Amino acid sequence: RAVLDFEFKAPEWFEGEVWESQDPADIRDVLLLNNVSTIGMKQRPLLRSSQNISPDQLDAGVCMSDDSSSSFKAACLPSFLIIGAMKAGTGELAAWLEQSPLLRRYTNFANPNWHGEAHYFDYIRPGLIPLLFKRIDDVRARPKYESKDQLRTTHSFDKTPNYLLATEAQLEMMHRLLPSVRMIATLRNPTDRAFSQYQQECRQGFVLIGKSPAVKGRVVFARRPDWALHTAQRLGLANVSKEDFETATFPCSNDHFLAMLMGNGTGPDIDLSRSLAFRIISTGYYREQLDRVLALYPRKQLHVLLHEAFMHNPIAEMEKIEDFLGVPRMPYANMTRITDSGFIALKNVRSKADKLRYEKLSPSTREKLDRLYRPHNQGLLDFFDKEQLRKAWHISL
Ligand SMILES: Nc1ncnc2c1ncn2[C@@H]1O[C@H](COP(=O)(O)OS(=O)(=O)O)[C@@H](OP(=O)(O)O)[C@H]1O
Structure with a gap:
């Protein structure tokens, strides 16, 4: 066993006084x-x-x-x-x-x-x-x-x-x-957190936008350009190359954020089967x-x-x-x-x-995300008062 300079004892949290100081x-x-x-x-x-x-x-x-x-x-x-x-x-x-x-x-x-x-x-x-x-x-x-x-x-x-x-x-x-x-x-x-993370990924150059006709309107996440290819292939977009994408520049637009959330855009709901959308969204399942x-x-x-x-x-x-x-x-x-x-x-x-900010999240995307998060946010009522959450987050619970 190690030699201890002080008596070894599992730390106990101090519950004594709190000192006040001006300096x-x-x-x-x-x-x-x-x-x-x-x-x-x-x-x-x-x-x-x-x-x-x-x-x-x-x-x-x-x-x-x-x-x-x-x-x-x-x-x-x-x-x-x-x-x-x-x-x-x-x-x-x-x-x-x-x-x-x-x-x-x-x-x-x-x-x-x-x-x-x-x-x-x-x-x-x-x-x-x-x-x-x-x-x-x-x-x-x-x-x-x-x-x-x-x-x-x-x-x-x-x-x-x-x-x-x-x-x-x-x-x-x-x-x-x-x-x-x-x-x-x-x-x-x-x-707000989701949009903020999206802007961060965008600022770091990890958001790629489809530019050729085959991938027009697609928004994919890729720490490296060749990852975009894997993502595109997983989405069933064969025969695409990295030249089909361009790196989004900060600040990223609401349109691209929505495209990223909606996947191929065929359904009315946010498509959580896609890696970037899922990563960003699930980080808010507090x-x-x-x-x-x-x-x-x-x-x-x-x-x-x-x-x-x-x-x-x-x-x-x-x-x-x-x-x-x-x-x-x-x-x-x-x-x-x-x-x-x-x-x-x-x-x-x-x-x-x-630092320089990005544009406001569009009200319609906000509404979609708020709806998706509602049951998760309700789960926070064991931690915060309803009023407290409503006031801070401007949401219905
Ligand atoms: N004082 C104050 N007022 C308002 N907003 C503030 C403040 N401090 C931090 N922020 C915002 O918090 C965001 C960064 O959060 P983190 O430091 O947790 O980011 S990180 O996860 O470590 O990358 C980042 O959010 P975005 O502006 O959406 O990028 C900061 O602007």
Whole structure:
């Protein structure tokens, strides 16, 4: 068994007081004075990289020091996760949380310089546990900790929106490794979310539009041009080549979005048999996704919020999140600005809401999507009041 610097104990969530502070610098002092760590751990386990480690020793926030280094270096498993939904302001939420001197966000596995998403649990990889530890004690892997004091007062988190789309098997793996992890899910009106994801795919050059007579009006998704061919062939369009398609340019039009949703356009309904439409649409089936998480984790480890409520009053939503995590309040009121598009954003962070926008979703497509999502949205009434959902999402339930 690994030698532990502190008594090893499965983390228990801290349910004590929440500290109020006007100055971010105070927060660290308060924690040091009170001699406690945040995010619920009274004692934070520290494993050593040179020891054999079993998965049973792991949990949210468990750290490992790098024994091959002469100075103290450690990396930690995430103490909490922003699990999704994709295109529901997860980047913004992570940026707000990162303002706290107590919280550090993960970089990517493959590229530690990319300040992005760790993607720990959205693949079933052979040998994930050795991989986790190869990374966790990798000195390049950030966030890294350079003193035990930092370990006591600072926690890491990961924002990977794909976790909300994780399969049962992936979630089981996550639960095995991080049974105490706290999770935050932010949900956006699924109709708006779908259009937003479509625009993202389009911005990234993954939406192809049929231009030759054989494929005129077809909209297909392809991370690479030759994939468009496979898609076209699956649709029964033989003898097409990649020259029959052109890459759509951002911003993508409502017409193409509708064509993508409707498949070959022969029926009155959205055609979910097609890969892009299905991928985009099913990402908004939030209730099913939350149920998969809650099949393994207790409800108290999950905080669910509405993106639109966050947009409207980010400080109020951040306070709820801070209470959920058990971290002290940040003085956000002094840290905000109003963006050109009228949203409240952080002064020192470039908000995604600043960037060039696309046209509004057409009312008739909105109606189709709202109808499709209605039963799924009704499933969210166990999480939100009817009025709250109606007000935020402008939908009937
Ligand atoms: N403060 C605020 N106000 C209004 N809208 C906001 C705000 N913050 C983020 N956003 C919108 O959230 C969308 C990006 O979500 P994500 O960061 O989750 O995207 S991603 O999944 O990580 O790619 C992206 O949506 P689209 O504009 O539809 O692309 C952002 O504009």
